[in-house]
Amino acid sequence: MPRIIAVCNQKGGVGKTTTVINIGACLAQLGARVLLVDVDPQANCTNGVGVDPRGLKHTLFDVLVQPDKFKIFRMEDIIIKTEWPNLDLVPGHPDLAGAELHLVRKIGRETLLRKTLEPVSRPYDYILIDTPPSLSLLTINALTAAQEVVIPSRAEPWSLDGIENLLDTMDAIREELNQPLRIAGIIVTILHERARLSKEIVKRAEQDERLRGRFFKTRIRRNIKLVESADRGIPVIHLAPESHGAKAFMALAKDLAGLDEPA
Amino acid sequence: MPRIIAVCNQKGGVGKTTTVINIGACLAQLGARVLLVDVDPQANCTNGVGVDPRGLKHTLFDVLVQPDKFKIFRMEDIIIKTEWPNLDLVPGHPDLAGAELHLVRKIGRETLLRKTLEPVSRPYDYILIDTPPSLSLLTINALTAAQEVVIPSRAEPWSLDGIENLLDTMDAIREELNQPLRIAGIIVTILHERARLSKEIVKRAEQDERLRGRFFKTRIRRNIKLVESADRGIPVIHLAPESHGAKAFMALAKDLAGLDEPA
Ligand SMILES: Nc1ncnc2c1ncn2[C@@H]1O[C@H](COP(=O)(O)OP(=O)(O)OP(=O)(O)O)[C@@H](O)[C@H]1O
Ligand SMILES: Nc1ncnc2c1ncn2[C@@H]1O[C@H](COP(=O)(O)OP(=O)(O)OP(=O)(O)O)[C@@H](O)[C@H]1O
Ligand SMILES: [Mg+2]
Ligand SMILES: [Mg+2]
Numbered sequence: 001m002p003r004i005i006a007v008c009n010q011k012g013g014v015g016k017t018t019t020v021i022n023i024g025a026c027l028a029q030l031g032a033r034v035l036l037v038d039v040d041p042q043a044n045c046t047n048g049v050g051v052d053p054r055g056l057k058h059t060l061f062d063v064l065v066q067p068d069k070f071k072i073f074r075m076e077d078i079i080i081k082t083e084w085p086n087l088d089l090v091p092g093h094p095d096l097a098g099a100e101l102h103l104v105r106k107i108g109r110e111t112l113l114r115k116t117l118e119p120v121s122r123p124y125d126y127i128l129i130d131t132p133p134s135l136s137l138l139t140i141n142a143l144t145a146a147q148e149v150v151i152p153s154r155a156e157p158w159s160l161d162g163i164e165n166l167l168d169t170m171d172a173i174r175e176e177l178n179q180p181l182r183i184a185g186i187i188v189t190i191l192h193e194r195a196r197l198s199k200e201i202v203k204r205a206e207q208d209e210r211l212r213g214r215f216f217k218t219r220i221r222r223n224i225k226l227v228e229s230a231d232r233g234i235p236v237i238h239l240a241p242e243s244h245g246a247k248a249f250m251a252l253a254k255d256l257a258g259l260d261e262p263a
Numbered sequence: 264m265p266r267i268i269a270v271c272n273q274k275g276g277v278g279k280t281t282t283v284i285n286i287g288a289c290l291a292q293l294g295a296r297v298l299l300v301d302v303d304p305q306a307n308c309t310n311g312v313g314v315d316p317r318g319l320k321h322t323l324f325d326v327l328v329q330p331d332k333f334k335i336f337r338m339e340d341i342i343i344k345t346e347w348p349n350l351d352l353v354p355g356h357p358d359l360a361g362a363e364l365h366l367v368r369k370i371g372r373e374t375l376l377r378k379t380l381e382p383v384s385r386p387y388d389y390i391l392i393d394t395p396p397s398l399s400l401l402t403i404n405a406l407t408a409a410q411e412v413v414i415p416s417r418a419e420p421w422s423l424d425g426i427e428n429l430l431d432t433m434d435a436i437r438e439e440l441n442q443p444l445r446i447a448g449i450i451v452t453i454l455h456e457r458a459r460l461s462k463e464i465v466k467r468a469e470q471d472e473r474l475r476g477r478f479f480k481t482r483i484r485r486n487i488k489l490v491e492s493a494d495r496g497i498p499v500i501h502l503a504p505e506s507h508g509a510k511a512f513m514a515l516a517k518d519l520a521g522l523d524e525p526a
Binding site: 198 | 273274275276277280304305307310357360363364367395396397398399417419420421424425428455458460461464487490491493494
């Protein structure tokens with residue numbers, strides 16, 4: 001039975017997609033069978049593992065919206081194997097931007113992703129869901145499909161404010177959709193370590209009542225290799241295994257998997 | 264008659280809000296009368312000029328959604344003067360996250376912001392609209408209310424891909440809503456100047472057919488003062504007038520206003 005993890009923070013540009021791709025690729029390298037699910041109309045996760053969504057005939061859009069009256073699209077029809085072993089992908093597409101308008105009137109509109117993922121989930125150890133920077137219906141679908149949430153955040157005030165709103169949304173989902181949902185952890189990302197203000201902001205966040213004790217100890221520092229990795233569509237563990245970025249994500253993947261690193 | 268400028272890029276964390284606040288504050292300091300309009304449920308623009316949306320009785324949410332059967336909310340009821348001269352604000356609020364569900368079924372749902380802004384716009388020289396990281400109904404409202412668009416982008420591939428989608432959306436708006444909409448310019452933001460990859464990515468973008476010639480020559484480099492400015496809710500020109508960030512935004516404001524800087 002897979003661990004299904006949504007990676008969320010409605011603040012933009014905090015490293016959600018970078019986290020999904022790179023934790024996924026590291027877990028796959030460690031031997032886990034991993035499925036990445038790209039629920040974001042920007043489709044950065046899809047591009048980030050070397051797949052161009054515009055070159056695909058069918059994507060997550062077709063499964064959620066079912067645009068064809070004569071054909072039912074299932075997850076199994078659209079799952080792609082990436083070029084790395086153990087790393088599969090449910091591709092996103094820019095058309096997802098319009099998906100919410102279709103979904104808004106459907107019965108069970110929040111549980112559509114969970115229901116469609118269920119038949120294909122058994123072969124996987126980890127399913128990692130990338131979400132858009134919003135608390136809208138696509139993100140709610142991801143939170144409802146998941147059992148756990150990983151929250152990347154920069155050491156900046158607006159990324160941390162975003163977490164408070166996300167926690168409120170998670171509480172609402174637990175209550176109204178009767179969905180157990182736990183926080184796997186908060187990751188401090190794109191960290192400019194030497195800036196005094198960054199340290200101050202992280203310290204302040206770690207003392208916040210709702211956030212205390214929830215931070216992964218691995219922090220992802222700023223590393224240009226992660227930008228190059230996005231640019232080339234190759235996870236950093238394969239592009240530059242000796243880089244800070246690769247090592248940090250590998251440590252994070254092991255932490256998430258409960259594999260203890262020597263201190 | 265004001266210049267109405269939407270600041271857009273559906274990629275997250277590229278500096279949209281930072282651009283709205285700081286170009287706005289610089290123009291106000293130069294003597295222009297400026298209105299900032301916060302159309303983002305994250306309400307970072309509101310917080311960034313020292314206003315806590317949760318402390319307000321009424322915000323843009325009330326004007327767009329009209330939640331009270333017995334009272335009509337107008338822009339004039341919710342506009343706030345910030346603590347700096349010439350700088351006013353239409354405050355946003357987290358409840359805007361739900362606004363799109365209400366708006367989706369309204370006739371004229373794309374032109375609501377334009378119609379409600381029109382009666383209050385005359386006293387201003389510049390109206391700058393901050394938008395969420397999405398191409399959804401709130402952003403469409405901003406694009407339809409505006410005559411010009413400023414596009415911030417990081418020197419990173421996914422921010423630049425976002426611009427292509429945005430240009431397509433602008434084309435659609437021009438055609439279907441018969442709305443003239445021009446690009447005031449693209450700003451390269453949060454630039455890590457010394458990184459060879461950043462230079463490469465900027466150069467590549469400047470040669471793209473659709474983007475060529477549209478870049479502001481001022482680039483906003485990474486500057487921790489901008490993070491501090493966000494944290495303290497004070498525009499950088501007031502917090503740290505001698506900082507790189509303040510000087511860069513002042514140059515950008517003058518460029519936008521057509522005031523020529525000595526080279
Ligand atoms: N540790 C890092 N060091 C340097 N650059 C990074 C790092 N992590 C991510 N980036 C870059 O920062 C940008 C934003 O990251 P990313 O797209 O993963 O964030 P996101 O939260 O998914 O954004 P969005 O809200 O738009 O979905 C990307 O261009 C990415 O390559
Ligand atoms: N030039 C800069 N140097 C350093 N930090 C910056 C700079 N510009 C913006 N920032 C910081 O980067 C973060 C993202 O910027 P900002 O919130 O303005 O982007 P945005 O595009 O509005 O994000 P969103 O898509 O979430 O609305 C903020 O914490 C901001 O303080
Ligand atoms: Mg993303
Ligand atoms: Mg913003």
